[in-house]
Every structure is written in structure tokens, then in C-alpha cells.
Amino acid sequence: MQSAPSPFPARIELRGEGLVLRDWTEDDVPAMPALFDHPDIAHWTPLVSPFDEAAARARLARDRRLRGEGSVILLAITVDGGAPCGEVMLRRGEAGVELGYAVGPAHRGRGLAARAVRVLAAYAHEELGADRVVLELEAENAASVAVATRAGFRPLDVPLIEGEEKGRPYALQTWGRNLP
Template identity: 55%
Template sequence: MKSTDPALRLTGEGLVLREWTDDDLPAMAELFDDPAIAYRTPLASPFDDAAARAYLAAARQARADGLRVQLAITTDGGPPLGEILLIRKAADDPAASLGYSVGAAHRGRRLAARALIVMTDYAHHTAGLPRVTLSIEAGNAASAAVAVAAGYHLTDEPPLDAVNKGRSLALQTWAHERS
């Protein structure tokens, strides 16, 4: 996850997860300018062309710093349908969390679960992380179903209190351990 790493491209589960490019900016605005994504994530809302440019610049910097891997979810390496992220608090942190979002027009195709399976495998077997987690808002049944489909389990850790756009959240921790 260093800036000298070549472009990352992961395949599996009928998907190609690839780095975002400048050509994806219009698609990013289309995918992420969605009330459901605005409600559940810290992404800017409205998510317009300017927000897409800022987001891509921040994603590239975070990748260079070893803090994030943000990949477009595609079926063939072409148009993005969503995003999957691996997030670390520090470049050498052995703990990481994953996140995902899928554009409204592409939901219902198991894209998030399949992308989560591929990224989880990368986290364990390439990045060498023994455990990865998801933070899912209590009551978010759709995201909990994605977690279960990808082999995650709800932990007994106390919920994390967070605030997103002025809304208080209780985030439950879901985990996946390397086998």
C-alpha cells in the first residue's frame, strides 16, 4: 500500500476491482450522489463533479500514505458500479476496516458481498492482516446481510458511538479472521 505500488487490480467472484481513474469522475458523481449513500456514509452531499475530483485526490493521497485502498467495483474492469475500501489508521497498523457502497442502479446483484469477499481475501493473504472489521450501523439490515454473505460475524464488542452529518450512530463491529 505504498505510493510506489503498481496500480492494484483484484479479480474474483465475477468482479474486477480496480483503481479509480480520472475518466471515472462523471461515474463517481452519478454513483455517490444518492440519498441512501449520503445517509449512511460521510461522503459529500450533493456529490457533484467538484466533490468527485476532491474525493479522487484524497483517495490517491491516502493510498500514497499507506492508509487506504479505494477500488472501483466493476464486472469487467470497465464502468464502475460502486466502491470497496480498505482503511487503516496508520500505514503500519495491523488492524484495518473495510467499507463499501454500490450505486442505486446496481443494487440487488450481490456486488457488495462479492467485492467484500475479494477485498477480504486481499486483506488477509496479500496485506497480511489477521483480522478485518466492518462498522455497521445497528438496524442497517442490508449491510448486515452483506456482512453475513461475505463470512463476517457480529462481535460482542460494544457499539461505537459516532456522528455522521449531525446524526448520532451506534456502529456494531463485524469481524472476519484469517483462516
């Protein structure tokens, strides 16, 4: 019988590559719709759309519940620990550690997602003992493919993950990065 994953720390703050990845707080709720209520995010991610204040509060509650279960960490991407620019996610599953990301439209083009993924991948290796982390993305999502490449990930020779989300079929490629 496999044991449940150990819980994550109640508070996490990671620094590196000119970023501070920190816990979401109640103070961030008003900023979250500007980050996540966008057609690109609605199309490429499972985040609800429209993403309003109620969705932000529900996401914050879900973050706290999943972290307490030891399965998911959602962290705000910031440059100084202040205003959020996006989000980076770490999920522990049967196949290992998966990362995900979303950057608000006003903050794109600054390399935030790739840097945040590298910082969180280092955390997965150093603190969780992960030898490899993966990203799951659609090949048609050119921005996400660019992030994965800049973060040092490469496509793995594994079957596509196919499904449907929000009434739209998808086929996710698995990209991996072996950690030192």
C-alpha cells in the same frame, strides 16, 4: 515507536468472484455522482452530499493521497474492469484492517458488495498479512447487515463506536471475519 505502514502499490487490480476491483481514474469522475449522490449513501456513509463532479474530483485526490500515505485504498467495483458500479475501501488502522463499501442504486441486488468485500478481504490476508478484517456498520442498515452476513462476517462482542456525522448521531457495530 510504531513505524508507519508500508505504502500500498501505486496500481491495484484485483480479480475474483466475477468482479474486477480497480483503481479509480479521471475517466470515472463523470460516473461517480450517479453512484454516490443518493439519499441512502448520504445517510449511511460519510460521503459528502450532494455528491457532484467537484466531490468526485476531491474523492479521487483524497484516494491518491491516502494510498500514498499507506492508510487507505479505494477501488472501483466493476464486473469487467470497465464502468464502475460502486466502491470498496480498505483502511489500515491501529486495530487492524477495516473494509467498507457502497454500491450505486442502479447496481444493487446483484451481490456486488458482498463479493467485493470477500475479494478485498482475501487481498488483506494474502498481501497484508491480516488475520482478521472488520466492518463497522449501523444495525439499522439492513442492506449493510445483509452484505456483512453474505460476506461471512459476524458481530463481535466489542463496544459500539458512537459519534456524530453530518449532524446525525450513529452507533456502529463491529463485525469481524477471521481469515484462513
